[in-house]
């Protein structure tokens with residue numbers, strides 16, 4: 351069975367050619383399999399890939415569709431879906447670097463757009479939000495009025511308004527998982543960092559990293575207010591607008607102690623790159639209950655190529671995960687997935703070996719938002735990708751749930 355080709359003209363208008371065969375990429379060119387395709391999910395964004403001609407024809411003899419007159423199409427998936435394949439294209443010499451989004455293969459089935467994706471979560475609280483009038487603005491203003499000097503609250507107000515960050519908005523809606531950014535500094539230089547890019551990077555960071563470290567009193571006021579109003583709520587250090595929270599572990603340790611001196615309610619969570627196991631241990635001893643550790647790979651060289659870590663390595667990250675599991679925390683991984691890397695046989699074997707030795711509750715699959723060529727150039731080409739569906743199934747087989755976000759314990 352072959353699937354039709356979507357493409358875009360120079361003005362970004364999308365067209366379908368059901369006679370042309372759409373090709374996908376996972377490090378190799380291939381046709382999608384039927385079980386890898388689902389109808390375009392609500393909330394998807396269809397994007398043209400400038401300077402990149404869609405590839406069509408047989409995988410062994412592909413050619414650029416329309417002799418370079420048209421652009422390839424990629425789909426940006428909403429939360430709750432995991433990307434299975436990448437769009438296949440031929441980049442022209444003047445193709446600009448793509449901004450930091452997750453580009454997913456799309457094709458045409460019976461005149462409808464389908465994507466290579468799997469539904470991997472359905473948390474209600476992460477569905478697109480629709481506000482009644484100025485509901486968010488009113489919530490922000492009334493909360494700021496209660497604590498006008500709190501600079502952390504000012505930061506999450508910015509993230510709520512400008513970036514539509516759900517965990518920031520939860521601070522003002524006073525329920526669910528609430529963001530508490532703490533650290534401007536980081537000990538990694540991820541190629542796809544959304545809060546800071548180097549001056550010569552080919553694209554800007556989509557968010558501005560916080561410029562000031564949070565202080566203990568500010569954190570405690572936000573956390574205790576939130577947990578008083580939502581006793582099953584979560585307060586989370588480590589957000590998209592900051593660096594690595596463990597760089598401020600003394601502040602976090604003091605804040606956790608103070609929060610727990612005032613309330614036993616809710617869950618205290620840390621989102622981290624896991625680089626500093628000793629510092630993590632101190633936060634655990636202070637009362638941390640849940641941790642989500644981010645990584646792109648269980649192979650040291652692939653990890654280092656993307657994270658570009660400063661004075662730590664993958665083994666430290668894995669040690670952090672082990673310690674959190676041994677201490678009985680709720681442990682999730684934030685696995686930055688990329689077809690042709692995550693599903694590479696060597697990667698799956700390394701992942702299985704590690705997961706079988708620990709008790710990771712959930713592997714949260716996150717699409718790695720980056721220009722595919724840039725990432726492949728950094729981490730190398732695959733030898734034997736098994737397909738992302740097999741990767742998901744092998745994560746489950748190694749004893750972890752697959753999902754996309756942390757769920758509240760009610």
Ligand code: SF4
Pocket residue numbers: 536537538539540542543544545546592593594623657
């Ligand atoms: S660990 Fe997080 S904050 Fe640090 S560079 Fe990577 S993405 Fe950015």
